[in-house]
Amino acid sequence: MGFKKQCVMPKNVNRYYWLCQISGWGILGLSIVVINTRVLKPKLTTDLIYLYTAILVVLGFVTTHLFREVIRRSGWLKLPVEKALPKFLIGIFLTCLGASVIRIAILGFLSMVHARETPKIFADLLASISEYAIIVIPWTVIYYFYHYIENSRKQQLDTLKLEALVKELELKTIKAHINPHFIFNALNSIRALIDENPTRARRAVTELSNILRSSMQAEKLETVTFEKELNIVKDYLALEYIRFEERLQVEYEIDEDTLDQPIPPMMLQTLVENAIKHGISRQVDGGKVKIVSDFRDDYHELLIVNTGGLNGNRGVDGFGLASTKNRLQILFGQKANFDIREVDGNTVQARVLIPVDGK
């Protein structure tokens, strides 16, 4: 991944670099000229000030650019701080030395430095190096921290992308989830019904088809209207009623205005399936499933209430339940919520809250 990043990055980063490099050195040159001509009493002619400054700036520009190439090619930015530091220090020194040597050579060539004895050249060199150091050290610091911050930002971004991918995959798994146990039991009941009650058997086939179809389509959709989902759940419960007969009672309490609200596909279905699997099917005398849909404050509230107890079972089995909250929050933001709890002894209530203004 790191390698790829290096190959992809340059375009944008390069533009920033040139912008900073040119404007940085430009501003520096300008300020030197301004300070020497306007603020301080000029010791030299204006032309000479221009020339000195141009040499200083151009050399600084070129050598720091070379320094950057060295940093990039040897990958110093990826080293841990304690390893990078000595390298950078040596780099800074060599950059300043290089620039200074060339600068003094040019000045000498231009006969600006009148034939002086060697010690003076050495002193000039030292002076020049410290002049450059004042500029190159901040240059390096800025360069280093820019990349340091940029890298950590990229890393954060990568982590976020990865999380999103994981969530997406999770969603797909939940959506595709329909209990095979249910399908085969339903088919078995239908087979028995074919002799006993052919009309009901035919209807049951349609109901089962609806459920299978919607569970397949669910993978493509982010949300469906509550009405659509409710119809599936009604088909589902009708089929479970064939199995459980008088052991299953169903009750709906639906506010008609909530029918257009968006909800994640197959979510209600999964919750009702859990209510049957962990609630009704464990009761020797069966029980009741009640579905309530209403507006409460700024939320669309869905309740799935069933006979039965929690006794820890749902927490363990709760792949569907644990990810239900996650799924809601990905789709509707942090305000969306899901919880499940036991109310008065032998009743379990699952509650979904979706903020009405949507995302």
Add this chain to the structure above:
Amino acid sequence: MYMIRAIIIDDERLARNELKKLLLDFPEIEVIAEAANAAEGVEKIDSLNPDLIFLDIQMPGKTGFDMLSELERAPNVIFTTAYDEYALKAFEVNALDYLLKPVEPKRLADALQKLQLEEDKEPISDHPISINRSILNEHDQVFVKDGERCWFVKLSDIRLFESVGNYAKVYFGPNKPLILKSLNALEERLDEKVFFRANRKHIVNLRLIEKIEPYFNGGLLLEMKGGEKIEVSRRQTVKFKEMMSL
């Protein structure tokens, strides 16, 4: 050919009907009762003593496995389930058979065929009712459930019961699961011609002894077929010698 008397245990009426309908093609099977849950199942098995039960695994209250482990002696069982390969994996050995719902008639025929072959192999003495039902015959099988694993075990395959606190460790093949039964309770139910109380902590199967050696204090040391060495207490040694001599 005698009739095989069967009970169907399933919480769904339609599922029971469907199976009954399928069984109409097998005149040798007579469905003598139905039960809708584990409690009813135990009651009917105890009172009617069927040769075979068709047992659903997922039932309200107790599962089919739980029900089996409550029975003193397990009848022949064919499991019926919609989708429980997971649960069926619990079986290590000799689970009779299982049928996936909706049941394919051919699979049902195979399962019943297999059952009849077993019956032919060892004609159950004085079928269907042995003289004293409270004593377990060595051909009887018991259902043993230890945590997630379950076994059907013929008593004749069990070489040793060992007392471990309130539990008894049951040795057969390479397995030694625990069951919640005291050694004294077991002793009462086991056929004393086959199972012998060697000491306070052990009941051994006399047919599965490999070697007998004299031991301290006039006792004996038995080596079982599985390699376990069991000491016979002095008092029991007298009884043991009596039993083993003509």
